[in-house]
Amino acid sequence: MDANPLTKIAYKTLQQGKSIAGLAHKEISSRLMNLISPDNDLKNFDIDKNLLIEIQKSMDELREEDWKDYEENIYPQKLLFDEPWLRYLVQYPKVWLDMPNTWERRKNHKVNDLPKTIDKDNYPNYYLRNFHHQTDGYLSDFSASIYDLQVDILFNGSANSMRRRILKPLKEGLDNFKDRKNSSIKILDVATGSGRTLKQLRGAFQKAKIVGLDLSDSYLKEASRHISDLDGDLIELIKGNAEDLPFKDNSLQAVTCVYLFHELPRTIREKVLKEFFRVLEPGGTLVLADSIQIIDSPNFISIMEGFYKNFHEPFYCDYIKDNLDSKMEEIGFNNIRTKSFFMTKVWSAIKY
Numbered sequence: 322m323d324a325n326p327l328t329k330i331a332y333k334t335l336q337q338g339k340s341i342a343g344l345a346h347k348e349i350s351s352r353l354m355n356l357i358s359p360d361n362d363l364k365n366f367d368i369d370k371n372l373l374i375e376i377q378k379s380m381d382e383l384r385e386e387d388w389k390d391y392e393e394n395i396y397p398q399k400l401l402f403d404e405p406w407l408r409y410l411v412q413y414p415k416v417w418l419d420m421p422n423t424w425e426r427r428k429n430h431k432v433n434d435l436p437k438t439i440d441k442d443n444y445p446n447y448y449l450r451n452f453h454h455q456t457d458g459y460l461s462d463f464s465a466s467i468y469d470l471q472v473d474i475l476f477n478g479s480a481n482s483m484r485r486r487i488l489k490p491l492k493e494g495l496d497n498f499k500d501r502k503n504s505s506i507k508i509l510d511v512a513t514g515s516g517r518t519l520k521q522l523r524g525a526f527q528k529a530k531i532v533g534l535d536l537s538d539s540y541l542k543e544a545s546r547h548i549s550d551l552d553g554d555l556i557e558l559i560k561g562n563a564e565d566l567p568f569k570d571n572s573l574q575a576v577t578c579v580y581l582f583h584e585l586p587r588t589i590r591e592k593v594l595k596e597f598f599r600v601l602e603p604g605g606t607l608v609l610a611d612s613i614q615i616i617d618s619p620n621f622i623s624i625m626e627g628f629y630k631n632f633h634e635p636f637y638c639d640y641i642k643d644n645l646d647s648k649m650e651e652i653g654f655n656n657i658r659t660k661s662f663f664m665t666k667v668w669s670a671i672k673y
C-alpha cells in the first residue's frame with residue numbers, strides 16, 4: 322500500500338496527543354488524590370527517567386507496528402483514526418466526578434461494592450468485585466459508559482493500537498481456511514466488553530460472521546451502541562460465560578480474547594483455554610491478548626507491580642508469572658507464538 326506521508330504524520334500526531342493527554346490526566350489526578358485523600362498513597366508510582374525512556378521507546382515501536390500492519394493491508398486506514406471523540410468528551414467529566422468514589426474504595430479496601438439490584442447467583446465469585454476499584458465493577462451502565470475512556474487513559478491513549486495487534490496473527494491463522502467462502506468463517510470474541518475489538522475485527526474481516534460474548538449485560542449494551550452502524554453483517558452479541566461457551570465442539574474458525582485472563586484465577590484460565598480448544602474447529606486459530614508478563618518484559622516489572630499494588634487486581638500477581646504457553650501446549654494447541662507490544666502480550670495458537 323502506498324500510504325500518504327501526511328497521513329502518517331497525522332496518525333503519529335494523534336497518538337502522541339493522546340499519550341500526552343493520558344499522562345497529564347494521571348499526573349493531575351494523582352496529585353489531586355494526594356491532596357484530598359493523602360492516606361491513599363500510591364505505590365511504585367514514581368517513574369524514573371530510564372523507565373520513562375523505555376516506555377517512550379516501547380510506545381514508538383507499537384505505533385510503527387500499527388502503521389506497518391496497515392501498510393500491509395491487515396486493516397483499513399480508518400481503524401487508525403477510529404476514536405469516539407464526542408463520546409469521550411461527554412464521558413470525561415463523569416470520570417472526574419467518579420474519582421473520589423474510587424479513592425474511597427481503595428482507602429477502605431472495599432472491593433465488593435456492587436449494585437444491590439444484581440442477582441449474585443448469575444455470576445462466578447471471582448467476577449463479583451470492583452476490579453481496579455471501578456464503580457459497580459462490570460455490573461452497571463455507568464461503569465460500561467466510562468470504561469473505554471478509563472482504559473485509554475490507563476494506557477496513555479494506546480489501548481486500541483494494542484488491541485489491533487491481534488489482527489495480523491488472526492489473518493495469518495485464518496489462511497488455513499482460505500479455500501472457504503469468507504462468509505462461512507466465524508470469529509468469536511470472548512469477554513468482548515464494550516466492543517472495541519469487535520469494531521476492529523469487522524474492519525479487518527468485512528465478510529466474516531463475528532460474535533461478541535460477555536458476562537455483563539451493561540457492557541454488551543454499550544458494545545451494541547458502537548457496532549450497530551458498522552458496514553457488513555450485523556455482529557451478534559451473546560451474554561455468556563467464557564467457562565462454558567454456548568457453541569458446539571469444532572464449530573468456530575477463530576476465537577479472540579482481549580484483556581480477560583489477568584482477571585481470572587489460575588484454574589479458571591486453564592478451564593477457559595480448554596473451552597476455546599473445544600469450540601475451535603481443527604485448523605482454527607486462537608488469538609489472546611492480555612497484559613505483558615515478567616518473563617518477556619522484565620524492564621516493566623515495576624509497572625506491573627504498581628498495577629496490582631494500587632488497583633484491585635487480585636489475580637494479576639499470579640497472572641504475570643503464569644506460563645500460558647505451556648498450558649496451551651498441554652491442552653493440544655500447536656504453533657504457539659507470542660509477542661509483546663508496549664503493555665500487551667499477544668499469543669496465537671492453532672488447533673490441529
Ligand SMILES: C[S@@+](CC[C@H](N)C(=O)[O-])C[C@H]1O[C@@H](n2cnc3c(N)ncnc32)[C@H](O)[C@@H]1O
Pocket residue numbers: 448459472484511512513514515516517518534535536537540561562563564578579580581584
Ligand atoms: C478488562 S475487560 C476487557 C474487555 C474488552 N475485551 C477490552 O478489550 O476492553 C474484561 C471483560 O471480561 C468480562 N468477563 C469477565 N469474566 C468473564 C467470564 N467468565 N465470561 C465472560 N466474560 C467475562 C467482563 O464483563 C469485562 O467486560
